[in-house]
Amino acid sequence: MVQTLDVISVNLWQILISLANLVILFVLLKKFLYKPVKNLLAQRQAEIDGQYKSAQEAQELADKSKAEWEKRLDGAQSEAEEIIQHATEKASTHGERIIDEARERADEIIRRAESDAELELKKAREQIKEEIVSVSTALTEKVLEREVGDADHRRLIDSFIEDLDDDGNE
Amino acid sequence: MDRNSRLFKAVDAMLIALMLVPILVAIVLKVLFTPVGEGISITGARIYFTIPMPLQDLPITEAQINSWLVMISIFALCLFLTHGLSVKKPLKRQLIIEWAVEKVQAMVNGSMGLTFAGFAPFIMTILALSAFSSLLSLFGLFPPTSDINIVGGWAILVFALITYYKFKCGPVEYLKSFAEPIALTPLNVISEIATPLSMAFRHYGNVLSGTVIAVLVTTGLQGLSSLVLGWIPVVGEFPLLQIGLPAILSIYFDVFSGCLQAYIFAMLTMMYVSGAFPAEKYEQRRRLKEQRKKEKKNSIKNKSSNENLEVN
Numbered sequence: 001m002v003q004t005l006d007v008i009s010v011n012l013w014q015i016l017i018s019l020a021n022l023v024i025l026f027v028l029l030k031k032f033l034y035k036p037v038k039n040l041l042a043q044r045q046a047e048i049d050g051q052y053k054s055a056q057e058a059q060e061l062a063d064k065s066k067a068e069w070e071k072r073l074d075g076a077q078s079e080a081e082e083i084i085q086h087a088t089e090k091a092s093t094h095g096e097r098i099i100d101e102a103r104e105r106a107d108e109i110i111r112r113a114e115s116d117a118e119l120e121l122k123k124a125r126e127q128i129k130e131e132i133v134s135v136s137t138a139l140t141e142k143v144l145e146r147e148v149g150d151a152d153h154r155r156l157i158d159s160f161i162e163d164l165d166d167d168g169n170e
Numbered sequence: 171m172d173r174n175s176r177l178f179k180a181v182d183a184m185l186i187a188l189m190l191v192p193i194l195v196a197i198v199l200k201v202l203f204t205p206v207g208e209g210i211s212i213t214g215a216r217i218y219f220t221i222p223m224p225l226q227d228l229p230i231t232e233a234q235i236n237s238w239l240v241m242i243s244i245f246a247l248c249l250f251l252t253h254g255l256s257v258k259k260p261l262k263r264q265l266i267i268e269w270a271v272e273k274v275q276a277m278v279n280g281s282m283g284l285t286f287a288g289f290a291p292f293i294m295t296i297l298a299l300s301a302f303s304s305l306l307s308l309f310g311l312f313p314p315t316s317d318i319n320i321v322g323g324w325a326i327l328v329f330a331l332i333t334y335y336k337f338k339c340g341p342v343e344y345l346k347s348f349a350e351p352i353a354l355t356p357l358n359v360i361s362e363i364a365t366p367l368s369m370a371f372r373h374y375g376n377v378l379s380g381t382v383i384a385v386l387v388t389t390g391l392q393g394l395s396s397l398v399l400g401w402i403p404v405v406g407e408f409p410l411l412q413i414g415l416p417a418i419l420s421i422y423f424d425v426f427s428g429c430l431q432a433y434i435f436a437m438l439t440m441m442y443v444s445g446a447f448p449a450e451k452y453e454q455r456r457r458l459k460e461q462r463k464k465e466k467k468n469s470i471k472n473k474s475s476n477e478n479l480e481v482n
Contacts, residue, residue: 005214005231007378011319013228018237018323025241025299030291033248036255037271040264044257 129161136161173254173261182253188246192239196311199235215317233317240302240314270294281437282444289443296324296436304377304428308420315431316378322370328439329366335447340455369438376431380423388416 136157203216215231222228251267260268271290274297278290300315307313314320336344348358395411 004216005229005317007214008318009214010322011229012226013223014231014234014317014319015323015326017228017234018320019327020323021237021241022295022299022324022327025244026292026295028245029248029295029298032245033252033267034271034291034294036252037267040255040257041268041272047257 132161132164133157173256178254182250185246185250185253189243189250192242193306193309193311196236196239196306197309200232200311203232215312231317232312233314233320236306236312237299237303237314237320240299240306244298244302277436278440281440283449285447285449286440286444289440293436293440296439297432300324300373300432300435301429304431305424307377307381307424307428313377313381313424313428315373315428316381318370318374321374321435322366324435325366325370325373328369328442331439332365332442332446335443339447339452365442369435373431373435376427380427384416384419384423387419388412391415 133154140153140157199218200216203218215233217229217231218235220227220229248267251263253263254261255264271294274294275287275290278293279287282289303314303320305313307316333344336347348362349355350358391411392409395409399405399410
């Protein structure tokens with residue numbers, strides 16, 4: 001016949017063994033189950049945190065570079081405008097200068113032409129005068145049948161011609 | 171470690187074997203020690219042999235052996251579940267164990283507060299040991315939790331924890347709490363002792379009652395079967411009515427009640443231990459003590475300086 005315990009039978013040693021069993025299993029579970037899993041979870045958390053952080057950093061960097069690029073783009077635009085303005089100004093001043101120069105040159109050419117013309121006129125007038133003198137001298141020689149070589153006569157003729165000139169100018 | 175390697179699989183197989191072998195051993199032991207044709211009797215655990223010890227002999231019973239076997243199984247299970255942990259590519263079992271750990275941690279944090287966050291593995295141990303011990307009855311084995319000595323050991327450990335934390339909070343307050351209304355001192359002492367007793371008896375009684383009811387119902391059905399179907403020539407010899415109802419009862423008493431009792435035991439442990447140690451009060455007292463120390467130091471300094479002045 002197999003012995004059995006009563007339904008309720010208290011045994012000090014059994015209680016102690018059971019207590020020790022619980023403590024032993026607690027230590028085992030803590031060491032072999034709880035710690036590894038907790039470490040794992042912590043590790044995963046750390047990894048996730050790290051990834052979040054790096055993502056945020058990347059985002060910040062991207063934002064920063066974007067802002068920088070926008071700023072740079074704006075700068076480039078204003079710079080381009082400035083360059084264009086500058087170029088326009090330069091071109092207009094240059095054009096003005098060219099026009100001025102051209103005008104000056106034209107004026108000079110005109111002046112020179114005028115003076116040339118005046119000179120020519122003077123020359124022509126002198127020539128005509130000479131010719132008139134000589135013609136009139138010849139005529140008078142013919143009319144007077146004698147030589148008009150005296151200085152007095154010459155002066156007379158000159159004054160006459162000058163009179164003529166004055167008449168012509170009037 | 172490579173998870174597809176043969177070594178990994180071999181270790182897995184070994185761990186699973188380590189989980190199942192204790193249950194097989196328990197069944198074999200039970201079969202070996204159970205006499206054939208024994209009538210229905212409700213008794214305690216079977217005694218395999220007795221070791222003489224001072225004060226009281228130690229009988230090595232079915233409950234003891236089974237609880238050790240359950241411990242081995244749980245340990246193997248935990249090794250199996252934590253085998254091949256990895257941060258990036260979790261195995262399915264890792265998900266299970268992570269879920270369990272986080273759940274228990276959340277439960278402990280929720281009902282005990284962050285001061286007792288370190289209690290999570292202990293609560294987990296209680297849950298596992300209690301639940302798996304009760305579930306042993308699914309294999310037709312003697313559940314260790316239906317032995318008062320086993321559950322009593324756990325309850326005494328919990329009681330020790332409660333008392334430790336009450337003492338830590340303040341030995342004088344602890345002793346004073348017994349004489350709160352002085353007239354009720356004996357009642358206070360009794361209620362203090364009743365805590366572990368009620369915990370032990372609640373757990374033990376629930377599991378045992380499940381076994382008792384299952385045995386009664388099965389026997390009753392056997393009688394009913396022979397009464398109702400006994401006149402049929404061949405069929406009548408089998409207790410056909412035993413099919414069905416005992417299975418449903420088993421689901422309730424073995425699975426549901428077993429897990430529920432484990433949960434209740436864990437819950438009570440958490441409540442009693444956290445109730446024994448009001449962390450805020452403890453902090454307050456600690457700060458007061460430090461302040462007093464500082465004041466003492468300051469007063470000593472002042473005295474010495476005053477003396478110096480007088481000497482000068």
